[in-house]
Amino acid sequence: MTAPDSSDRFPFLAHGGHMGAAIAAFDWSATPLGPLSQWPAHLRTATSIMLASDRAMVMMWGRTGILVFNDAYAASAGHSRRRELGLPVQQAWPEVADFNSNVLDVVLAGGTLGYRDQRMMLQRDVGLEDSWLCLDYSAVRDEQGVPCGVLVILEETTARVHVEQRLSIAQAAGGVGTFEWFPDSGRLEVSDQYLRLWNLPPGTEVTDALLLRLLHPDDVGVAGVKRLDDRGNPLAYSEFRRVDPDTGEVRWLARRGEVVSSPESGRRRYVGVIADITERRQTEQALRDSEQRWRNLFEQMREGFFIGQAVRAGNGAIADFRMVTLNPAFQQQTGIDTAWAEGRMMSEITPSIRDELTAIYSAVLDGNRRGQFEIQVPELENRWFEVRAQRIDEDSFAALFIDISGRKTAEQLIIESEWRFRSFAQSMPNHVWTATPGGELDWFNDRVHEYAGAAAGPLQGAGWLRLLHADDRARHAQAWQAAIAGGTGFEIEYRLLRHDGAYRWHIGRAVPMRSSSGEIERWIGSNTDIEAQKVAEAALSQLAANLEQRVEERTGELLATQETLRHSQKMEALGKLTGGVAHDFNNLLQVISGNLQLLTRELGADARAGRRITNALAGVARGARLASQLLAFGRRQPLEPKVLNLSRLVMGIDDMLRRALGEAIEIEIVTAGGLWNTFADPAQVENALLNLAINGRDAMTQGGRLTIELRNAWLDDAYVEPHAELRAGQYVMLAVSDTGSGIPAEVLEHVFEPFFTTKPEGQGTGLGLSMVYGFAKQSGGHVAIYSEPGQGTTVKLYLPRNEQAEDIVNDHPMPPAEGGNETILVAEDDDEVSATVVELLSELGYRVLKARDAEAALSIIDSGIGIDLLFTDVVMPGRLKSPEMARQARERIPRLAVLFTSGYTDNAIVHGGRLEPGVELLSKPYTREALAHKVRSVLVQQRRRDGA
Incomplete structure (x- = not known):
C-alpha cells in the first residue's frame, strides 16, 4: 500500500500500491524530473493512470528515459529490478541499451512502436534469461502536444511461447493416444500414449469408473463416458479436462471416436484417438486476452486510425474508398465526428485532395507494400498529417495518422535557423565544422582556416586530415567510424597542425542531428584548444612520478608568484605615490616659473640678474621633465x-x-x-x-x-x-x-x-x-x-x-605668443599659483577674474559678467568638481571656451590615460609663451565653432 501520508501530499500517488509509496519516498530532486512537488500536470496524470493499472506498465521520461513504473511491472521484472526506479533506462537495462535507444528516438519524435513476442536476453534475479515479450510504446505528451516521455505496456509471453514450442514438438512426434472399446464385453484397449495422456502407469486396466474419477466434475457431461450405451455415436468430438488426483494438475484433452459395425455379426465397436490440447487451449485464451488488449489499445491510442475499403468502378478500377473501423483518436486528430465519418466515402470528407489520396492508397493496394507520406488537408484548416498505410488485402488497407502541423512549422524554422547557426558558428572562438551523415566534412568556420592558414577548398572532404598528427590518424579514424556506425556522440583528443608549423592539442566533439524520423541528417562538431590543459596534465603526471621534486618546484613557483605579486603591488604603490608627489611638485614649479618669468620682464637690461633667472628657469624645466617622468611611471601622464x-x-x-x-x-x-x-x-x-x-x-x-x-x-x-x-x-x-x-x-x-x-x-x-x-x-x-x-x-x-589609417601629423612652427582683450575667469585653489597666473594673463592684455573653488566660479558666472574663457584647475576642493562646474558654466554661457590646467589629472578629464574628446589641457608647469599660445588657440577654436 502507499505510504500513509503520500496520498495527502501527492494525491496522484493514491492507490499506487507499493510503487506509489516507493515513488513518494524517492529523492527525485537528483534526477532531471525534479522534486515531486514540481512535476508537471501531464507527468502526474500519466503516473496516476499507470499506478492504478493492474497491467505491467513503465514510463521512460525525457531523452535519458528516467524510469517510473507500477507494481505489476516490478513483479514481472523481478525483485532486484525495484532498484531501477529513477534510473536512466540505459543504466537500468544495459543488456538492451541499443533497443531502448531506438525506442526513445522514434517515440519522442512522435512515432509509435509495437512488438509481438519480441525475443530478448534479459538480466533476471537468477541471471541472464531468454525471454519473449509483447511491447507497446506510445508517447506521453505535454499540454502543447509535445512528446516528453514514453509509456510502455508490456506482457511477458515467454510461457506461452514455450507452450507453443512444446505443442509443436509433441505434434511432430505424433503424441496422440488411441483406444478401442467393445461394448458387448466392456473391454477397453488403449495405447501406451493414451495412458500417458491420462497420467496412468503403464499396464493400467482402464475402465469407465476410473475415467469418471479422473474427469473434471464440470466436464462429465461432455466426455461421453456415461453415454456409451446410447445409440448413435457417443464418442463424437469433444474437449474436456482431467484432474490428477495426487497433484491436482488439470489438463485439457480432445477425443474423437467413430463407430465401427461388423457386417456379419452386427456388433459395434468404437475406435478413437485422444490428444493433450492444454497448450492450445492456453494459447487460445492468451490470444483472446491479447485481442482484448489490442482493442483497449485501439480505443486509447493517441494516433488516428481507420480502415479504408476500396470502392471499384464497373471496369474494376478503384474510384473511391469507404471509411470503416475508425478509432476515437480519429476525431481527436481531425475534429471530424467519428459517427458521421464512419461508412462515408473519403471523397465526401476530403474532396479537395480526392485524386491525390486515391492514387496513393491505390498504389498501396496494387503494390502490396506499405505506404508512408505527408499530406496537407485544406478542409482541416490546411493542417499537415503524417500517414502510414498498410495493405490488408486486395481491397482494404489500414492507416495510422497523426497531426504534424507543429513539426512542419518546426522544419521551416530549422531551415531559417540554418543561417543563424552559420552566423553563430562564425562568431565562436572555437573551430566549428559540419559533416554529412556518412562522415565527410563539408563546412568549416573561419577559425579553422585562420588556424590552418589554408583556403576553404583544400580542407573539404578528407583534405582536412593533413592537419592531423600522423600518430593520431588511426585512432581518430577508428573513433569517427564507430560514431558514424552507431549514431552516437563523438569525442576524441588529437593534435592539429597550426599555420606556423606547431601542433597543438585539441578535443574534438561531434553530435548527430536527426530528422523527425530519427535519421541522421548532419553531424555538427567542434575543436577546442586544450594545449594548456595537456601541458598541465603533463605537469601533473610528472608530479606523480617524482612528488618530492615537484613539491619543491611548486614551492619555488609559488614563491616566484608571490614575489611577482609583491613587485606588482609595490610598483602600483610607487605609481600612486609618485603621481601625488608630481602634482604638488608641479604646483610649486608653476609658482616658481611664473614668478621668474614676471621677474625677467621687470629687471629689464640687468644682464647678470638675467643670467641667474635663465639658470633658474632651466632648473624649473628639468624639474618639469622629472615630474613628467614620475607621472609617466605612475600612469598619470595625460x-x-x-x-x-x-x-x-x-x-x-x-x-x-x-x-x-x-x-x-x-x-x-x-x-x-x-x-x-x-x-x-x-x-x-x-x-x-x-x-x-x-x-x-x-x-x-x-x-x-x-x-x-x-x-x-x-x-x-x-x-x-x-x-x-x-x-x-x-x-x-x-x-x-x-x-x-x-x-x-x-x-x-x-x-x-x-x-x-x-x-x-x-x-x-x-x-x-x-x-x-x-x-x-x-x-x-x-x-x-x-x-x-x-x-x-x-x-x-x-x-x-x-587597424585604422595613420593620422596625419602637421608639425607647423608655433607663431609668436600674443595676448588679447577677452575676459578670462581663473579658478585655482592654490593662492600662489592663482596670483602668478592672473598676473601673466593681465600682462598679455586680458581682463582677468579669479575664483578659489568651483562654487565661487559659478557664482561669478551667475552674476551676469561677460566671460569668454574659463581657465580652471582640474583638482580643487569642494563637493562640486571642476568638470561638472565647466559643464554647468557652458549651460549658462553656451559660447564659453574652457581650458583645464593641472599637474595631476586623477581621471577627472582623462579616460584610460587619454584626454576625453574635445577637452583642452595645459599641463603645469607652463611658460608664459605656452600659456599665451594655448589661451589664444582655445579662444580661436571656440569662435570657429560659434561661426564667428
Whole structure:
C-alpha cells in the first residue's frame, strides 16, 4: 500500500500500491524530473493512470528515459529490478541499451512502436534469461502536444511461447493416444500414449469408473463416458479436462471416436484417438486476452486510425474508398465526428485532395507494400498529417495518422535557423565544422582556416586530415567510424597542425542531428584548444612520478608568484605615490616659473640678474621633465594618442638619435615589411625610444652597435598568463638592443623601479626605464627586458595593433605668443599659483577674474559678467568638481571656451590615460609663451565653432 501520508501530499500517488509509496519516498530532486512537488500536470496524470493499472506498465521520461513504473511491472521484472526506479533506462537495462535507444528516438519524435513476442536476453534475479515479450510504446505528451516521455505496456509471453514450442514438438512426434472399446464385453484397449495422456502407469486396466474419477466434475457431461450405451455415436468430438488426483494438475484433452459395425455379426465397436490440447487451449485464451488488449489499445491510442475499403468502378478500377473501423483518436486528430465519418466515402470528407489520396492508397493496394507520406488537408484548416498505410488485402488497407502541423512549422524554422547557426558558428572562438551523415566534412568556420592558414577548398572532404598528427590518424579514424556506425556522440583528443608549423592539442566533439524520423541528417562538431590543459596534465603526471621534486618546484613557483605579486603591488604603490608627489611638485614649479618669468620682464637690461633667472628657469624645466617622468611611471601622464606607424616615427628622429648617441655608436634600424599601425602618443614614443637609446649608449663605454628593430608580434595566452593587465593578441614591437656590458640578474628585477639606476652618482635620475614602463602600461601594452652580463641588453616595447589609417601629423612652427582683450575667469585653489597666473594673463592684455573653488566660479558666472574663457584647475576642493562646474558654466554661457590646467589629472578629464574628446589641457608647469599660445588657440577654436 502507499505510504500513509503520500496520498495527502501527492494525491496522484493514491492507490499506487507499493510503487506509489516507493515513488513518494524517492529523492527525485537528483534526477532531471525534479522534486515531486514540481512535476508537471501531464507527468502526474500519466503516473496516476499507470499506478492504478493492474497491467505491467513503465514510463521512460525525457531523452535519458528516467524510469517510473507500477507494481505489476516490478513483479514481472523481478525483485532486484525495484532498484531501477529513477534510473536512466540505459543504466537500468544495459543488456538492451541499443533497443531502448531506438525506442526513445522514434517515440519522442512522435512515432509509435509495437512488438509481438519480441525475443530478448534479459538480466533476471537468477541471471541472464531468454525471454519473449509483447511491447507497446506510445508517447506521453505535454499540454502543447509535445512528446516528453514514453509509456510502455508490456506482457511477458515467454510461457506461452514455450507452450507453443512444446505443442509443436509433441505434434511432430505424433503424441496422440488411441483406444478401442467393445461394448458387448466392456473391454477397453488403449495405447501406451493414451495412458500417458491420462497420467496412468503403464499396464493400467482402464475402465469407465476410473475415467469418471479422473474427469473434471464440470466436464462429465461432455466426455461421453456415461453415454456409451446410447445409440448413435457417443464418442463424437469433444474437449474436456482431467484432474490428477495426487497433484491436482488439470489438463485439457480432445477425443474423437467413430463407430465401427461388423457386417456379419452386427456388433459395434468404437475406435478413437485422444490428444493433450492444454497448450492450445492456453494459447487460445492468451490470444483472446491479447485481442482484448489490442482493442483497449485501439480505443486509447493517441494516433488516428481507420480502415479504408476500396470502392471499384464497373471496369474494376478503384474510384473511391469507404471509411470503416475508425478509432476515437480519429476525431481527436481531425475534429471530424467519428459517427458521421464512419461508412462515408473519403471523397465526401476530403474532396479537395480526392485524386491525390486515391492514387496513393491505390498504389498501396496494387503494390502490396506499405505506404508512408505527408499530406496537407485544406478542409482541416490546411493542417499537415503524417500517414502510414498498410495493405490488408486486395481491397482494404489500414492507416495510422497523426497531426504534424507543429513539426512542419518546426522544419521551416530549422531551415531559417540554418543561417543563424552559420552566423553563430562564425562568431565562436572555437573551430566549428559540419559533416554529412556518412562522415565527410563539408563546412568549416573561419577559425579553422585562420588556424590552418589554408583556403576553404583544400580542407573539404578528407583534405582536412593533413592537419592531423600522423600518430593520431588511426585512432581518430577508428573513433569517427564507430560514431558514424552507431549514431552516437563523438569525442576524441588529437593534435592539429597550426599555420606556423606547431601542433597543438585539441578535443574534438561531434553530435548527430536527426530528422523527425530519427535519421541522421548532419553531424555538427567542434575543436577546442586544450594545449594548456595537456601541458598541465603533463605537469601533473610528472608530479606523480617524482612528488618530492615537484613539491619543491611548486614551492619555488609559488614563491616566484608571490614575489611577482609583491613587485606588482609595490610598483602600483610607487605609481600612486609618485603621481601625488608630481602634482604638488608641479604646483610649486608653476609658482616658481611664473614668478621668474614676471621677474625677467621687470629687471629689464640687468644682464647678470638675467643670467641667474635663465639658470633658474632651466632648473624649473628639468624639474618639469622629472615630474613628467614620475607621472609617466605612475600612469598619470595625460596622453594624446594618434594612429601612427612606428617605422615613419623612428625614421623621423633618426638624425636626432645619431647626434645624441655620438659617432662611437653604430646605429642599425631593422624594419619588417607590412608593419602594422598602433595607437599611441607620438611624443611619448619618441621619449621612450630616446631613453632606451641613451641607456644603451651609456652601457657601451667603449662604443658598440645599437639595433632598433620594428616588427609585428603575436602575444598568445601562454605568454600573457603571468601578466594580469596584458591581453593576448596582435602588437607592434619596438626593440632596442645594445652590445654593452649587460645587467646582472639581481639588478635586472629592479630596473623599472623609479630612481633605481646603475649609473654613477650624479649621472642619472633612475626614471628613464620607469617612464617607459608606465607609458607601456598606460597605452595597453607591455615592456620586457632581456640581459646577460657581457652579452648586452634588449628592451622590447609592445604596443597594441590598430587597424585604422595613420593620422596625419602637421608639425607647423608655433607663431609668436600674443595676448588679447577677452575676459578670462581663473579658478585655482592654490593662492600662489592663482596670483602668478592672473598676473601673466593681465600682462598679455586680458581682463582677468579669479575664483578659489568651483562654487565661487559659478557664482561669478551667475552674476551676469561677460566671460569668454574659463581657465580652471582640474583638482580643487569642494563637493562640486571642476568638470561638472565647466559643464554647468557652458549651460549658462553656451559660447564659453574652457581650458583645464593641472599637474595631476586623477581621471577627472582623462579616460584610460587619454584626454576625453574635445577637452583642452595645459599641463603645469607652463611658460608664459605656452600659456599665451594655448589661451589664444582655445579662444580661436571656440569662435570657429560659434561661426564667428
